């Protein structure tokens with residue numbers, strides 16, 4: 001059984017069919033890239049997987065349980081992690097406190113106690129910061145962080161619920177190429193490190209840089225105008241004529257698609 005099984009999910013916004021009934025699987029422990037031009041339906045797909053958008057039709061089955069109708073919070077507690085957006089970190093709070101918040105939200109429903117809970121799971125928070133290379137900055141305010149470090153913090157927070165599946169929609173957006181490779185190498189190390197655990201850690205990510213996609217993905221899916229037009233190994237996808245024509249149709253090549 002696949003870790004995540006997606007069966008014919010669809011979503012329209014008015015007359016705009018953003019996602020037209022796509023099916024795919026994510027296997028335990030794999031790094032799977034979803035690529036495609038702007039407007040292809042990638043973010044809509046991710047938002048259906050994390051519970052922010054309910055599909056018009058189709059099913060999403062995670063570890064044998066349907067996610068349809070569950071809240072983002074429930075889905076997160078089941079072990080589907082996602083990177084938080086920058087705006088969702090609290091600038092005036094320290095890195096450690098941000099990670100503690102994420103740990104708190106995965107552990108309990110009680111937010112009201114936060115004022116008295118700044119010691120909650122501090123050690124665990126520091127351990128997560130260590131994993132992403134930020135432990136020496138644990139007590140710094142988030143607002144003082146460099147952009148690349150904010151992305152690392154988001155990753156530490158996404159790991160707070162010990163996910164078996166991590167959803168990352170454009171994790172390296174806005175990064176310079178060196179930083180981008182550092183973050184992806186870190187994610188790849190985490191995936192390799194967790195291979196020994198039950199179910200491991202699978203990552204589904206979108207990415208514009210083809211260097212990153214071909215450097216880090218085990219498998220690649222291509223979405224165009226709401227349909228999956230190809231999937232396979234990075235090499236198979238690179239050689240796929242239809243994929244090349246889609247990118248060329250948008251004035252981009254695999255060499256030059258880097259947004």
Ligand code: ADP
Nearest residue numbers: 013016018036037038039040041042043044045
């Ligand atoms: P991608 O992430 O691949 O760039 P999106 O999933 O964001 O694509 O968008 C797919 C299509 O759905 C686009 O035509 C976009 O304009 C439309 N769309 C996305 N979100 C909304 C929304 N909340 N309301 C209306 N239209 C939307």
Ligand code: MG
Nearest residue numbers: 042043044169
């Ligand atoms: Mg998007």
